[in-house]
Amino acid sequence: MNRLKNATSPYLLQHADNPVDWWEWGEAAFAEARRRDVPILLSVGYAACHWCHVMAHESFEDEATARLMNDLFVNIKVDREERPDVDAVYMEATQAMTGQGGWPMTVFATPDGEPFYCGTYFPRQQFRALLMAVARAWREEREDVLKQGRKVVEALTARGPAPGETEPPSPERLSAAVRSLAASYDTAYGGFGGAPKFPPSMVLEFLLRHYARTQDAQALAMATGTLEAMARGGIYDQLGGGFARYSVDEAWVVPHFEKMLYDNALLARVYAHWWRLTGSPLAKRIALETCEWMLRDLRTPQGGLASALDADSEGQEGKYYVWTPEQLRRVLGEADGNAAAELLGVTESGTFEHGTSVLRLPGDPGDQEWWSRVRARLLAARAERVPPARDDKVVTAWNGLAIAALAECGALLGRPDLVGAAEEIARLLREVHLRDGRLTRTSRDGVPGANAGVLEDYADFAEGLLALHAVTGDPAHVRLAGTLLETVLTHFPDDRGGFYDTADDAERLFRRPQDPTDNATPSGQFAAAGALLSYAALTGSSRHRQAAASALAAATLLAGRHARFAGWGLAVAEALVSGPLEIAIVGDPADARTRALHGAALASPAPGAVITVGTGEAAGDVPLLRGRTPVDGAPAAYVCRNFTCRLPVTTPADLMAELAGG
Incomplete structure (x- = not known):
């Protein structure tokens, strides 16, 4: 009996009609494995995962494969986004055993949850062979299987803190x-x-902050080069906005959608x-x-905000997003279609699959008004396609x-x-x-x-x-x-x-x-x-x-x-x-002078600058405002570090000068 029909996870609900007797994660599933004396088969993925869909179609929707799973295992389905803790510990085991990880994650574990064999995506025939081999090992080589599981658990739980630094990073x-x-x-x-290249968001934030503090040109150059390349590449949706998960190539051309x-x-x-x-x-x-x-x-x-849009639509990865020159001409007409194809890198041979191309924008169009019209028409035409699931x-x-x-x-x-x-x-x-x-x-x-x-x-x-x-x-x-x-x-x-x-x-x-x-x-x-x-x-x-x-x-x-x-x-x-810099704007937030000071504070690139705006009424919750007063009845800005403040200023220009001085 598939037990996922009442799940709240969209990912689990995608599997609610599988012939697999899926259980949700919980003690009941482990108790059933102990009662039947069979291993756990744990499958972890998420709703927008392309290869999760492939394995589901090949194996979990296949009656013969499902029978093997049901006869030999208690099968548990986990949404990694709902249970990042479960995902984390079993991914660590998967990486320890195989040297790599990813989703779908496939883990065989004892009825107590200790992993003894791990992997990711398996094609159907390989997966069937694996099911039978694991079940046979469980029946005939139980002690070796349990020993393997104990070794993995002991190795992971024995990991202590790495020796070395106990202080935060110095300059x-x-x-x-x-x-x-x-x-x-x-x-x-x-x-x-x-390749593959993932958006290095956190690294880019560090590089921008480092440049703001040190004026290190190399840090800004790396951030700028990456941000420009991603924004102009296929990883960015040039029509609808938003970034795909990663680029399968080094040049940001073809995304995983x-x-x-x-x-x-x-x-x-x-x-x-x-x-x-x-x-x-x-x-x-x-x-x-x-x-x-x-x-x-x-x-x-x-x-x-919902968590994700799928990579696939109508069963094909990227179908919603890619174009051929003929499709562009059909929407825009001959002249505009050809011009758009040249601008967006859409070729007859294609940059993706089956002669289709991912849209890129290597440079800004010379005629922005034309591009705005073209973009709107293409976006409207794309909206008539079957969208990816959410x-x-x-x-x-x-x-x-x-x-x-x-x-x-x-x-x-x-x-x-x-x-x-x-x-x-x-x-x-x-x-x-x-x-x-x-x-x-x-x-x-x-x-x-x-x-x-x-x-x-x-x-x-x-x-x-x-x-x-x-x-x-x-x-x-x-x-x-x-x-x-x-x-x-x-x-x-x-x-x-x-x-x-x-x-x-x-x-x-x-x-x-x-x-x-x-x-x-x-x-x-x-x-x-x-x-x-x-x-x-x-x-x-x-x-x-x-x-x-x-x-x-x-x-x-x-x-x-x-x-x-x-x-x-x-x-x-x-x-x-x-520090970080602490900036207290004291004044009525409705006052235009307060708003001008506040805007100047927000414009500061000082790393991690902390800003508050308000009057003494908020000081109980925000002690940075405590004891700060307007100057001669005018809103004032106090620039502080470790709650030690310089003299207040009352104009945006003076505040920007204070902030520029650190």
Whole structure:
């Protein structure tokens, strides 16, 4: 009996009609495996995963394969986005056993959950052979199987803290990290390393902050080269906005077409920061278009943002996005169609599959009015195609990232509607995802999921709230961020200055997950460090500042050879080295003079600068405002570091001069 029909996860619901007797993750499934004395077959994936769909079609929808699975195993299906903790510990085992990982992830485990054989995608015939071989080994070589499982678990659980640094990165280490990144920088196409290339969002944030602090031209050049190449390549949707998950080639031409909320939230913020630093028109356009895409294609009726769009439509990867020259001519006419094909790199032979091409925009069109018309017509024609499916669950952490991006893009780029959308997302997370100070990982259709929030949920939501406070001055956002961070400090610490990824009262797995390195999103530990540091700057809490500094020690260890996996930690370390600057704007937020000072503060690229705006009424929640007063009745700005402030200024020009002086 397939038990997924009542699941809340769109990914699990995709498998609800499989002939496989799927179970959801839970004690009942493990009890059934013990009762039957068979192993667990754990399959982990997510709704927008192309190869998950392929394996499902080849194997899980196949009656003969399903019979083998049902006869020989208890089969558990997990949505990695709902259960990042389960995904993390079994992915670690998969990588330890095979040297690589990915999704779908296929794990064979004992009825107690200890993994003994792991892999990823298997073609149908290979998968069937594997099923029979594992079952035979379970029956005939049980002790060897159990010994293998115990070895894996012992090896993983024995991993202690890496020897070395216990302090956050110094200015010298941050400069060394830039040199390390330069060694793997692709001078031809931007990005780091070879194909496949993922958007290095967190590394780019570090490079921009490093340049803002040091004026290191190499850091800005690497960031600029990468940001320009991605924005003009096929990884960016040149018609509808938004970035695909990654590029399969080194030149950013052909993407893996799934679009994830987390990528776009992180990238929108980075492009806005690039614009703030350089004034690049391309940066402004990409930041705004990416935000507009998030709100147009991912917004849910409840005001949150869905997690992803699928890579496939009508069973084909990328079909929704690719074009032939003939299709362009059919929509635009002969002359405009040919011109668009030349502009967008659409060739007769194609750059993708079956003679189709991914749209690129290597340079800005000379006639912007013409391009606007052409783009609108192509977008309207594309809207008549069958769109990719949407995974409409709302993930706390990723919506926290989106709050920060929408708030900052809205404030910096003159779009108050984006700030309003950030407020709506914060309201949804507060009202639906938060109960008695504890977060749930997801919701769907306004109904909270059953899975507890993990470290990144608390950290990224707190980060979003503090960014939103900087834009709006609402002290309620600081209060709620403080509540979330108190949970982090109470339930997630290890005994070495870092944080586990799950709370001390969360479900026990064979290993408590802890990974300080960035992956597709900032690591929970580095995200927590960033939010703790900002909160400390607003409140003067030495406890929060020390926790942030301790959590950044992992970035010190990674700064040399592995800086690509510590981008967010290095970015937070830039803020720590810089202070960060604390900017208190004292005055009525409705006063035009206050707004002008506030705008000047937001325009500062000082790494991790913390901003508050308001009157003494908010000082109870935001101690940075405490004791600050207008000057001769005029709104004033105080530039501080570690709660020590310079003399107040009353004009935007004077404030910008203060900020430029550090």
